[in-house]
Amino acid sequence: MFLIRLTYASTANNLDPEDIAAILATAQKFNQSKNITGLLCFSRKYFLQSLEGSRQAVNALYSKICLDKRHSKMLLLDYGEISKRDFSSWSMAYVPEKQLTKEICLTYSLTDDFNPYKLSQTSAHDLMLELKKALPQEGKSQQTLDIASKIA
Numbered sequence: 707m708f709l710i711r712l713t714y715a716s717t718a719n720n721l722d723p724e725d726i727a728a729i730l731a732t733a734q735k736f737n738q739s740k741n742i743t744g745l746l747c748f749s750r751k752y753f754l755q756s757l758e759g760s761r762q763a764v765n766a767l768y769s770k771i772c773l774d775k776r777h778s779k780m781l782l783l784d785y786g787e788i789s790k791r792d793f794s795s796w797s798m799a800y801v802p803e804k805q806l807t808k809e810i811c812l813t814y815s816l817t818d819d820f821n822p823y824k825l826s827q828t829s830a831h832d833l834m835l836e837l838k839k840a841l842p843q844e845g846k847s848q849q850t851l852d853i854a855s856k857i858a
């Protein structure tokens with residue numbers, strides 16, 4: 707089995723905080739059962755998600771996610787074998803819009819707004835590693851759900 711990482715961008719279809727909480731609850735339960743880890747960024751308008759795990763498990767999950775009507779305009783930014791995971795502590799970490807600050811966005815892209823469609827493979831990865839620094843390290847699943855329920 708190979709370890710791979712898949713990163714994509716997509717556009718949210720008018721989602722509310724409950725939709726995000728539901729996505730995270732499903733993701734965290736399912737991903738844990740398949741040893742998939744990753745990070746999901748959400749800005750009301752866009753998603754940026756990295757999935758890490760076995761090639762088979764990540765491919766199967768990505769196929770399901772592509773069919774999900776809660777988002778559209780999927781764009782694959784990165785797919786490849788990795789030697790280690792970046793998000794091994796999180797079945798699905800969550801980064802809300804308020805953490806996608808202008809400064810962070812400007813550091814990794816041409817403009818200060820969060821637009822994952824404009825990120826290169828490298829800049830998307832580097833941005834996610836930067837965002838990882840602010841993630842809660844303990845009790846992650848519950849904390850990410852709490853955060854999701856607070857986004858307005």
Ligand SMILES: Cc1cc2nc3c(=O)[nH]c(=O)nc-3n(C[C@H](O)[C@H](O)[C@H](O)COP(=O)(O)O)c2cc1C
Nearest residue numbers: 729732733734736737753755770771774776777798
């Ligand atoms: C942006 C986004 C990210 C998602 N990420 C995951 C994920 O990491 N893991 C997961 O199991 N489902 C995730 N989902 C939900 C899946 O698309 C799907 O609803 C879920 O796997 C249940 O599918 P099923 O009912 O066919 O089993 C995500 C959905 C969206 C819109």
